Amino acid sequence: MQVEVPDILVRQARKDDLRALVAIFAADALGGHGDTTDPEAFADYARAFTAIETSPNQMLYVAEVSGEVVGTFQTMMTTSLTGRGSSAMIIEAVQTRSDMRGQGIGARMIEFAIAEAKGRGVRLVQLTSNAIRKDAHRFYERLGFKPSHLGFKMALK
Known part of the structure; x- marks a missing residue:
């Protein structure tokens, strides 16, 4: 059963959101990114946040419900x-807190990103999703995305 959450605020992430964002990523059992809430790793996240925040081509967003960060995504x-010579928007690192899934938060975040892309006159919005995330694939297809390419990665570290 899907229950829509009213009043989902999507806004640019702030540095004081960082601990909540790290917790969302660390709780992701499928991602395999090695994210952790270990305090010793926090400086790595803070450096990445600063790099994103100061980039003219990247934006980090959060979804907030009742003043609480419940989701996130990044655009490039x-x-x-x-x-x-056209431009494209890449949507990356889409996550909704596990206890808040199925409530329209992910859809609101993607709709926000698409509206931003349209406002910038972007030709294409694209994203990738881990091949094992079948529920996510159905979600993106419901929102109008079409599977079109096969992606490849090479871990360097």
Whole structure:
């Protein structure tokens, strides 16, 4: 059963959101990114936050319900010579806190990102999703995304 949460605020992330964001990523059993709430790792997250915050082509967002961070996503703008030099928005690191899933938060975040892309005159919005996240794939398809490419990764560290 899906219950919609009213009053989902999507806004740019602030540094004081960082602990809540790390907790969301660390709780993700499927991601395999090695995220942790270990205090010794916090400086790594703080450095990454600063890099994102100061980049003109990246934005980090949170979804907030009743003053509490319950989701997050990041966008990146890229321009390519393909498509006659058009720009694309990449949506990355989409996460909703596990106890808040199925309540419209993820959909609100993606709708927000798409509206931002349209406002910037972007040609394409794209995202990747871990191959094992079948529920996420159905979610993205319900929102109008089409599976179109096969992705490859190479871990360097």
